[in-house]
Amino acid sequence: MSLDQILAVLPSGSAEEALARQIDFDRLPAHVAVIMDGNGRWAAQRHLPRVEGHRAGIESVREVVEGSARLGIQVLTLYAFSVENWKRPATEVSTLMGLLKRYLRSELNTLLRNDIRFHVIGRQEELAGDVRRELADAEAKTAANAGMLFNIALNYGGRAEIVEAAKKLIAEGADAESLDEQRFSQFLYTAGQPDPDLLIRTSGEMRVSNFLLWQIAYAEIWVTDTLWPDFRKRHLLEAILAYQKRERRYGGIKHPAVAGR
C-alpha cells in the first residue's frame, strides 16, 4: 500500500489529497488504535436517539478501515465495546451488537478485497451466541489475508486482559525467574502484534478508558474534538501527520517518530 493507493480514494485537488501527499510512508505508525467516542453527543446535537449516533459511526469505521489499509498501516484496533458498556440500557447494547453483525455481513467482501485480516480481542465467551458465530465466521474467512490486521475490541477491558494473562501464566506453571515483559505480552490478546504507536481518541476526552493499558505504554496520543460519526479519512491523515512531527523518546534521548522501537 502506498500514496497511490490512498490517492485512489481521495477526491483530486481536495484537502485530503494535500494531507496524504505530506505523509512520510517510511515512518508510518505500525499500529494505530482508536477510542471511538462521541456517538451519543453527535445524536443529541441532532435531537436523535443515541443509537443513531452509533449507526452513523459505522460510516466512520468504514472510512478508517479502508484508509488505514490503503496507507499501509499494519495493525488497526478499534474499541467498539468495553466491559463497562454492559451498564448501558439493554436496547442500546442490543443495537450495538446488531450493528456489529450487520457491519460484518455487509463489509466482509470489502475486507477480503482489501486483504484485511479480522480479529476480535476481548472476552468473547460473554457475548451472545449469534454474535460470536458472526465474529468467528469473519475471522475464519479473512484468516488467510496477509494485509492489514483489523482488531476489534469487544467486551474488552485492559485490566481484565492483564489479569487473564496472569491467570494463563499461572495455569502454565510459569516460573518467576523466566518471566519478563516480552514473555508476559505473549499472553495478551495482542500476542505477536506490534504495540500501538499512535492512539487516537475522538470527542475531546483526555482519558484512556481501560483500553490496551499494557500495550499503549509508549504510544503517542492524539485527541480530536471531532465526534466519532464525523471522523473521516482526513482526520486519520491529520493524526498520522501529527504523529510524524513528534519526537519519540521512550524515556531516553530524542528519536524521530518511527514505527517500532
Ligand code: FPP
Ligand atoms: C462511544 O460513544 C462509542 C461506543 C461505545 C461504540 C462505538 C460503536 C460503533 C461506532 C458502532 C459499531 C462498531 C463497529 C466496529 C461495527 P458514546 O456512546 O460513549 O458517546 P457519548 O460519549 O457522546 O455518549
